[in-house]
Amino acid sequence: xxxxxxxxxxxxxxxxxxxxxxxxxxxxxxxxxxxxxxxxxxxxxxxxxxxxxxxxxxxxxxxxxxxxxxxxxxxxxxxxxxxxxxxxxxxxxxxxxxxxxxxxxxxxxxxxxxxxxxxxxxxxxxxxxxxxxxxxxxxxxxxxxxxxxxxxxxxxxxxxxxxxxxxxxxxxxxxxxxxxxxxxxxxxxxxxxxxxxxxxxxxxxxxxxxxxxxxxxxxxxxxxxxxxxxxxxxxxxxxxxxxxxxxxxxxxxxxxxxxxxxxxxxxxxxxxxxxxxxxxxxxxxxxxxxxxxxxxxxxxxxxxxxxxxxxxxxxxxxxxxxxxxxxxxxxxxxxxxxxxxxxxxxxxxxxxxxxxx
Amino acid sequence: xxxxxxxxxxxxxxxxxxxxxxxxxxxxxxxxxxxxxxxxxxxxxxxxxxxxxxxxxxxxxxxxxxxxxxxxxxxxxxxxxxxxxxxxxxxxxxxxxxxxxxxxxxxxxxxxxxxxxxxxxxxxxxxxxxxxxxxxxxxxxxxxxxxxxxxxxxxxxxxxxxxxxxxxxxxxxxxxxxxxxxxxxxxxxxxxxxxxxxxxxxxxxxxxxxxxxxxxxxxxxxxxxxxxxxxxxxxxxxxxxxxxxxxxxxxxxxxxxxxxxxxxxxxxxxxxxxxxxxxxxxxxxxxxxxxxxxxxxxxxxxxxxxxxxxxxxxxxxxxxxxxxxxxxxxxxxxxxxxxxxxxxxxxxxxxxxxxxx
Numbered sequence: 196x197x198x199x200x201x202x203x204x205x206x207x208x209x210x211x212x213x214x215x216x217x218x219x220x221x222x223x224x225x226x227x228x229x230x231x232x233x234x235x236x237x238x239x240x241x242x243x244x245x246x247x248x249x250x251x252x253x254x255x256x257x258x259x260x261x262x263x264x265x266x267x268x269x270x271x272x273x274x275x276x277x278x279x280x281x282x283x284x285x286x287x288x289x290x291x292x293x294x295x296x297x298x299x300x301x302x303x304x305x306x307x308x309x310x311x312x313x314x315x316x317x318x319x320x321x322x323x324x325x326x327x328x329x330x331x332x333x334x335x336x337x338x339x340x341x342x343x344x345x346x347x348x349x350x351x352x353x354x355x356x357x358x359x360x361x362x363x364x365x366x367x368x369x370x371x372x373x374x375x376x377x378x379x380x381x382x383x384x385x386x387x388x389x390x391x392x393x394x395x396x397x398x399x400x401x402x403x404x405x406x407x408x409x410x411x412x413x414x415x416x417x418x419x420x421x422x423x424x425x426x427x428x429x430x431x432x433x434x435x436x437x438x439x440x441x442x443x444x445x446x447x448x449x450x451x452x453x454x455x456x457x458x459x460x461x462x463x464x465x466x467x468x469x470x471x472x473x474x475x476x477x478x479x480x481x482x483x484x485x486x487x488x489x490x491x492x493x494x495x496x497x498x499x500x501x502x503x504x505x506x507x508x509x510x511x512x513x514x515x516x517x518x519x520x521x522x523x524x525x526x527x528x529x530x531x532x533x534x535x536x537x538x539x540x541x542x543x544x545x546x547x548x549x550x551x552x
Numbered sequence: 553x554x555x556x557x558x559x560x561x562x563x564x565x566x567x568x569x570x571x572x573x574x575x576x577x578x579x580x581x582x583x584x585x586x587x588x589x590x591x592x593x594x595x596x597x598x599x600x601x602x603x604x605x606x607x608x609x610x611x612x613x614x615x616x617x618x619x620x621x622x623x624x625x626x627x628x629x630x631x632x633x634x635x636x637x638x639x640x641x642x643x644x645x646x647x648x649x650x651x652x653x654x655x656x657x658x659x660x661x662x663x664x665x666x667x668x669x670x671x672x673x674x675x676x677x678x679x680x681x682x683x684x685x686x687x688x689x690x691x692x693x694x695x696x697x698x699x700x701x702x703x704x705x706x707x708x709x710x711x712x713x714x715x716x717x718x719x720x721x722x723x724x725x726x727x728x729x730x731x732x733x734x735x736x737x738x739x740x741x742x743x744x745x746x747x748x749x750x751x752x753x754x755x756x757x758x759x760x761x762x763x764x765x766x767x768x769x770x771x772x773x774x775x776x777x778x779x780x781x782x783x784x785x786x787x788x789x790x791x792x793x794x795x796x797x798x799x800x801x802x803x804x805x806x807x808x809x810x811x812x813x814x815x816x817x818x819x820x821x822x823x824x825x826x827x828x829x830x831x832x833x834x835x836x837x838x839x840x841x842x843x844x845x846x847x848x849x850x851x852x853x854x855x856x857x858x859x860x861x862x863x864x865x866x867x868x869x870x871x872x873x874x875x876x877x878x879x880x881x882x883x884x885x886x887x888x889x890x891x892x893x894x895x896x897x898x899x900x901x902x903x904x905x906x907x908x909x
Contacts, residue, residue: 215858215865222845223577244832244857251833252853260849475601476608488579492617496609500601501572507864508572 198361238273254314465550555718595630611671808874822907
C-alpha cells in the first residue's frame, strides 16, 4: 500500500533509470506490461535532470507522468559501479560523475534529501554494496558503517517532510556480503528498526546462485514476514521464482530491458536469441503465450529482421515483451501461491525457463 | 483508392524504410499518427530481409502487420545515394550493397519483380534520379533512358501478376532535372501512359525551393488532374503546403522522422530544437495543439531531459509527434481546400511554420 496505489506481491519492478523505462512508452508500461511499480535510480536522476528540475516539476511522478508507485534506490550501487574516483569515508562518498567528471558527494543526509526531491513512494536507505568476493573484515566494517548510515537516514527522514502531497516510506537494507554471521547480525539490526518494508542488498553481484539463496533464506528467517521483503537487483526468471519460494516479495532488475535491447527474449518455454539465423523464416508469433500486443501481432521473423537491420523498433518490441513476461511471471506465481500449489508449479517450470530455444 | 483502403488527398506518407517507420510502433502509427499510407524502400527491403522472406511472409503488409496501403519506391534513389561502385547502363544499374559490399544489379524488370514480391499497393517505376545541379545533356539523356525504362516497367508489370490477392498500381515518374524544356517533355510522355497516378521525381535534391515550385507548377499543368500527383521526397511543412497549392496530392519525406531523432520538432508555431537549454525547465506540454497522446501528456522539459540523457524514449516520442503533426498538416489543408479558403490559410501559416522557437 502506497500513496499511488496498492501493490500486489510478489511483484517485479521495471527499472526506469533516468525517468524512463528504456525503449518503452509509459502508456505501454501501464496497459501492456501491467507494471504496478517502477524503480528510479537516484544517482542518474540526481545527475540528470537534477533535483531542481524534478522539484519544479512536482516530483518524478509528475515529471515523467507515471501515475503508479515509484521506488528509488539510494544511488549507492551506481556510485560504486559507474562513478569514478570514488572515496568512501564515514561521512559519505566522494565521486566523479561518469557523464562529465564533475565532483559530487553523497552522504546519508544528502541522499535522503535527493530522494525527497525525487518524491518516490518508497525510498531506499544509503548503504555500501560490497562486491563479490569481499574479505570478511571489509564486509564486517562496511556492514557496520551501513548500519550507522541507516540511523542517519532515519534521523534525516524523521526531521524532514515529504515535498509533495503523499507519504514516503524508507526501506533499510541488509548487507553482510555472503557471510552468514554478518547477514544474521545485519538482518537483526535492520528488523529492529520496524520499517514499513525491508531490503536485501549486496547479492546478485557475481556470487553463485546457491550462495544467494542461502543468504536470502537466512535473512528472511529474521526479517518480519508481515512487511514486504525486497531483494535488490535480482534477477533471471528462475532466480525470481526461487526467491519467491524463500519469501521475497519485491524484485527489480535491468535484465528484461537490457537483454531485450540485445535481442534476448524470455518466454515460458525458455530464452530466445532473436538475432539467431534460425528465426529468419519463423513466421510464428513472437510469443503465443505472451500477454502484450506485440506478442501475437508480430512474428519472430519480423522481430529478427528488425534487430538484424538495427531498427529501433526491435529493442522497443523486445522490451515490451520481456517486461510483460516478467510481470506475467510474478502474477502467475501469486496465483499459484493463492492456490497453494506454488512449490510444485515452480519446480515444473524452472527447467523450461532456463532453456535456450 | 487502393486494395487496402481509400486514401484521402492531399496525404503525407511516413517513410518506413526497412519495414518499420523508425522508432514508431505500427499501432501508434495507426491510432496516433493516423497514417493512411506508408512508404517502403525497395532498395532496403531487397537487401534486408530480402524478397524470399517477404514472399514467405505473404508480402510486406503481412510481414510488418500493416493493414493500410503501402507504396514502394523503385530503389533507384537509394542506389544513387547509398550504394557504392554503381554503374548505370541502358540495361540497368550494377551496385555494391552499402551494408556488406555484395554485388547486385537492378533493371526495370528486376525491380518490378521485387516490387511484386514486396506487394505494395502502389509501386514506382524504376528511374534515374539526377542530382542537382545536373548539366543539360546528362539530364536529357537520363530522362530519355528513364522513359525507356518506364516502358520496360510497364511491359513487365503487364506480363506478370500480383503475388498476393490484391492489385498493384504502377506510378511512372517525371524527370528532367530543373530544365523546363525537359520537364515538359517528360510530363507529356508520362501523362501519355494513362497510369493510375503519376509522380514527380528528381526534385528536393538540393535545388532552391522556388526552382522546385516552378518545375512542379509546369509538370502539374500537364499531368492529369483526376489522377493523384505524387511529389517524391518533399519536404518541409512549408514545401508541402506550397506544393499542395500547386496541385500535388501525395508526399513522402524522411524529415519528420529523421529530424525527430535529432530532437527537432515541427509545430504550427514553428520549429523546436528540444535539446536547447531554454526548454530545460519548460513544463508546458510538448505541443498544446498536437494530436498525439504524447503532445499533451509530456512536457518539453521531460522530452528535453530524454534527449539530453540519450534515452530512446526521446526519439520515440518526437517521432510520434512529428508524424502526427505532418498528418495534421495535410488533413487541415484538405479541410481548407474543401472550405475554399486554402490559399488564404496557407499564406497565413507558412511564416509561423518556418520560424525557430
